[in-house]
Amino acid sequence: xxxxxxxxxxxxxxxxxxxxxxxxxxxxxxxxxxxxxxxxxxxxxxxxxxxxxxxxxxxxxxxxxxxxxxxxxxxxxxxxxxxxxxxxxxxxxxxxxxxxxxxxxxxxxxxxxxxxxxxxxxxxxxxxxxxxxxxxxxxxxxxxxxxxxxxxxxxxxxxxxxxxxxxxxxxxxxxxxxxxxxxxxxxxxxxxxxxxxxxxxxxxxxxxxxxxxxxxxxxxxxxxxxxxxxxxxxxxxxxxxxxxxxxxxxxxxxxxxxxxxxxxxxxxxxxxxxxxxxxxxxxxxxxxxxxxxxxx
Amino acid sequence: xxxxxxxxxxxxxxxxxxxxxxxxxxxxxxxxxxxxxxxxxxxxxxxxxxxxxxxxxxxxxxxxxxxxxxxxxxxxxxxxxxxxxxxxxxxxxxxxxxxxxxxxxxxxxxxxxxxxxxxxxxxxxxxxxxxxxxxxxxxxxxxxxxxxxxxxxxxxxxxxxxxxxxxxxxxxxxxxxxxxxxxxxxxxxxxxxxxxxxxxxxxxxxxxxxxxxxxxxxxxxxxxxxxxxxxxxxxxxxxxxxxxxxxxxxxxxxxxxxxxxxxxxxxxxxxxxxxxxxxxxxxxxxxxxxxxxxxxxxxxxxxxxxxxxxxxxxxxxxxxxxxxxxxxxxxxxxxxxxxxxxxxxxxxxxxxxxxxxxxxxxxxxxxxxxxxxxxxxxxxxxxxxxxxxxxxxxxxxxxxxxxxxxxxxxxxxxxxxxxxxxxxxxxxxxxxxxxxxxxxxxxxxxxxxxxxxxxxxxxxxxxxxxxxxxxxxxxxxxxxxxxxxxxxxxxxxxxxxxxxxxxxxxxxxxxxxxxxxxxxxxxxxxxxxxxxxxxxxxxxxxxxxxxxxxxxxxxxxxxxxxxxxxxxxxxxxxxxxxxxxxxxxxxxxxxxxxxxxxxxxxxxxxxxxxxxxxxxxxxxxxxxxxxxxxxxxxxxxxxxxxxxxxxxxxxxxxxxxxxxxxxxxxxxxxxxxxxxxxxxxxxxxxx
Numbered sequence: 013x014x015x016x017x018x019x020x021x022x023x024x025x026x027x028x029x030x031x032x033x034x035x036x037x038x039x040x041x042x043x044x045x046x047x048x049x050x051x052x053x054x055x056x057x058x059x060x061x062x063x064x065x066x067x068x069x070x071x072x073x074x075x076x077x078x079x080x081x082x083x084x085x086x087x088x089x090x091x092x093x094x095x096x097x098x099x100x101x102x103x104x105x106x107x108x109x110x111x112x113x114x115x116x117x118x119x120x121x122x123x124x125x126x127x128x129x130x131x132x133x134x135x136x137x138x139x140x141x142x143x144x145x146x147x148x149x150x151x152x153x154x155x156x157x158x159x160x161x162x163x164x165x166x167x168x169x170x171x172x173x174x175x176x177x178x179x180x181x182x183x184x185x186x187x188x189x190x191x192x193x194x195x196x197x198x199x200x201x202x203x204x205x206x207x208x209x210x211x212x213x214x215x216x217x218x219x220x221x222x223x224x225x226x227x228x229x230x231x232x233x234x235x236x237x238x239x240x241x242x243x244x245x246x247x248x249x250x251x252x253x254x255x256x257x258x259x260x261x262x263x264x265x266x267x268x269x270x271x272x273x274x275x276x277x278x279x280x281x282x283x284x285x286x287x288x289x290x291x292x293x294x295x296x297x298x299x300x301x302x303x304x305x306x307x308x
Numbered sequence: 309x310x311x312x313x314x315x316x317x318x319x320x321x322x323x324x325x326x327x328x329x330x331x332x333x334x335x336x337x338x339x340x341x342x343x344x345x346x347x348x349x350x351x352x353x354x355x356x357x358x359x360x361x362x363x364x365x366x367x368x369x370x371x372x373x374x375x376x377x378x379x380x381x382x383x384x385x386x387x388x389x390x391x392x393x394x395x396x397x398x399x400x401x402x403x404x405x406x407x408x409x410x411x412x413x414x415x416x417x418x419x420x421x422x423x424x425x426x427x428x429x430x431x432x433x434x435x436x437x438x439x440x441x442x443x444x445x446x447x448x449x450x451x452x453x454x455x456x457x458x459x460x461x462x463x464x465x466x467x468x469x470x471x472x473x474x475x476x477x478x479x480x481x482x483x484x485x486x487x488x489x490x491x492x493x494x495x496x497x498x499x500x501x502x503x504x505x506x507x508x509x510x511x512x513x514x515x516x517x518x519x520x521x522x523x524x525x526x527x528x529x530x531x532x533x534x535x536x537x538x539x540x541x542x543x544x545x546x547x548x549x550x551x552x553x554x555x556x557x558x559x560x561x562x563x564x565x566x567x568x569x570x571x572x573x574x575x576x577x578x579x580x581x582x583x584x585x586x587x588x589x590x591x592x593x594x595x596x597x598x599x600x601x602x603x604x605x606x607x608x609x610x611x612x613x614x615x616x617x618x619x620x621x622x623x624x625x626x627x628x629x630x631x632x633x634x635x636x637x638x639x640x641x642x643x644x645x646x647x648x649x650x651x652x653x654x655x656x657x658x659x660x661x662x663x664x665x666x667x668x669x670x671x672x673x674x675x676x677x678x679x680x681x682x683x684x685x686x687x688x689x690x691x692x693x694x695x696x697x698x699x700x701x702x703x704x705x706x707x708x709x710x711x712x713x714x715x716x717x718x719x720x721x722x723x724x725x726x727x728x729x730x731x732x733x734x735x736x737x738x739x740x741x742x743x744x745x746x747x748x749x750x751x752x753x754x755x756x757x758x759x760x761x762x763x764x765x766x767x768x769x770x771x772x773x774x775x776x777x778x779x780x781x782x783x784x785x786x787x788x789x790x791x792x793x794x795x796x797x798x799x800x801x802x803x804x805x806x807x808x809x810x811x812x813x814x815x816x817x818x819x820x821x822x823x824x825x826x827x828x829x830x831x832x833x834x835x836x837x838x839x840x841x842x843x844x845x846x847x848x849x850x851x852x853x854x855x856x857x858x859x860x861x862x863x864x865x866x867x868x869x870x871x872x873x874x875x876x877x878x879x880x881x882x883x884x885x886x887x888x889x890x891x892x893x894x895x896x897x898x899x900x901x902x903x904x905x906x907x908x909x910x911x912x913x914x915x916x917x918x919x920x921x922x923x924x925x926x927x928x929x930x931x932x933x934x935x936x937x938x939x940x941x942x943x944x945x946x947x948x949x950x951x952x953x954x955x956x957x958x959x960x961x962x963x964x965x966x967x968x969x970x971x972x973x974x975x976x977x978x979x980x981x982x983x984x985x986x987x988x989x990x991x992x993x994x995x
Contacts, residue, residue: 058626092801092804094801095801221797222783224810224811224814224816224817226907226908259798266910267900270908272907272908272909274811274907275811276807276810276815276817276832278783278797279798280797307826307827308822308827
């Protein structure tokens, strides 16, 4: 012990002259090695018991372009993209459509597909043997939705959905090619029998951060005369100055052809653009409106 | 003539008071006193600047209940939801409350005092092993520790834990070095108090016991008498905990079990990164240097401190639940070793004229190096202003108004403490919730591999809003991006969900709280109890009564039939309304009667077709039956039974494969061609 390290004096009782028998002692090195081995063993056991095992790395089907473009940022225009983990930007699967459903809460068309045998190995336990394919509203006018029971080839991004126990999904799917249709012709033909669809949007141009604001979308058909267009699917996406989506909402017009959407402007102050995608019977209209969120 | 040899001049007698003062000054360790004063100032200054956080509100509220503040009885129970900690800190604080009154600053003062008192305890331990100079450096290292300062300024349990844990180690050290059994008794009592400060304090007691057990010189004192007295001291100190366990055994056991299942989704280097951010690279380097010295020298004191650090570091690293405040008990040990390294360094210089000034220079250098991190301890940018928001709620809202707050499990208690309002959390957390009134709601077990339950995001909010229990939603941003031009205000799924609830229930922005010129907390008053309104029709001869609910409160209403306005009305405080109008002359089978409020929210029904006997102009009173729906679900089939629909018999009984996945809040809607519909939100499983 160094001289400056002067602890308080240890008090020893007098007359303590007991002579101890010589004892074989381990050297310091051996003691240190033994302690290290014990420590390493204990840590290894604890890690094996407490640290959860990693599941295998998810894989995705390969991409067979066939003239369909691959997207470098596939989650653009997808609502709440942080819930999805991209495994592959572009993937191609084929299978039979089991169910088709439009979900008004997010505006997506959901297809449940029984994939072909060769793609089964890419599904996860949470899939329960079926693949969820989602078509987002901005892609709706370019995507044929096959009917139930039809076999088709699906092109899109292969993701894992955290909200669905990390089930694999093709989300978004930007091209669906039913069997028997060439890829180049796999786009829907809009029906204009009831007239051309037109959309007008009424909303404020500026709102303070945290305030609520209302958007009213009016849809009309113009055939012989303008009539209110009901059941028009409307999807709104608010993008910031960098083009990144920050808010999404879906609605459907009522019998009067109007749809109201209420927003709370909990966004960083700045300039935004609100894109409205309206579609019905294969017709689509896109309207963009500026919005400024001001600092209080 | 001879001369008498004389000695030195006799000392002049000083006044008695000055004599006493000089004696006292001679006994007082002035450098230590200065370090203690420095520690106290850093921990006590401006404690009132920001309000209590969620966990702080819980502990202060519990202390208030113990002190007899009955207005808090409804919101705080006398048992910990987290790790089944005992109430030592709360009991000490309640004594302060009884003297000075209940207050948030008092809670923080008690914590700061314990953190300050840890300084002389550290000094004494280091003095025993390494001498005065190293001991002063050790005390200084703890006094200026940014992490200790931050935790010392919060009304949490950790400063109390650190104090009693360090005191337990001190008692063990003094027992081994003085062989006086009173230190053994004190160690037992202090160790028990450490456990009562926080259950994990048992680690400090275990370290102390190991140190004593391996000290050969005190083995002769391990007599039944001394051990019995030590056990008696432990039992006496443990009486409050025993009473608490006896009174709340079931709840205690339940919380302890659930707390062991909690885990934090943080990387393995969480604490290392945390300490680096609080202390800075220089202080952490001094800790590492001190540890290296100790490993090299391996004196008795080094072994004790290394064991202390090793035990704490291993436990908190392996314990699945991690939080920013858990690692405080390690700081005294690393401070002592860093102080020892500084003390040794101060002797490294050989030039005598520098020896005298080296310690002071080193001390100043250490303080200067720690200043940036000490300053960070006073940073209040993450504070969103919940205390001020709660006080606004207290002043402006009805006494029976309920509040739901974005929370990780505890933020709602800020409103319970400051506003005395029924407050509920909104968010995902694996922690039991104490409802107003004392009912304990355990966190629902996560399903499907999820880590945290979602019941306080998807289930409880709808129920509490629908029955009117909650009428205010509070959203706040916790981060310090000032101004928030880069980060979005909404980040997580829970935050997005709360935003959706505000929109769905037409929240009206009623108050904004600002911090550093930026809006940080928004309070919304909900104007409706239901996401969609509903109406019902009753034909009374020539008139029709339309009753609706779920509209915006106090809103003008418009009733249209076939697109034409036929009546107007107004909703009441509950969003309900009743409007009477003349029965339309000609009704069409698919024309809708629609009631709409000022926000554009509407409900519609098909007007009932009059019977044949009505051709005389007399309308039969016919109340459209509201269909009733029942569902039973098994693994392979869902059966639906309904009455009151519009068909030949008015009943239906379809069956279909169960939807995948079944979701507790997705509606199953059955509707007939006349528009009569019924909805269920949960499929009942067949027992």
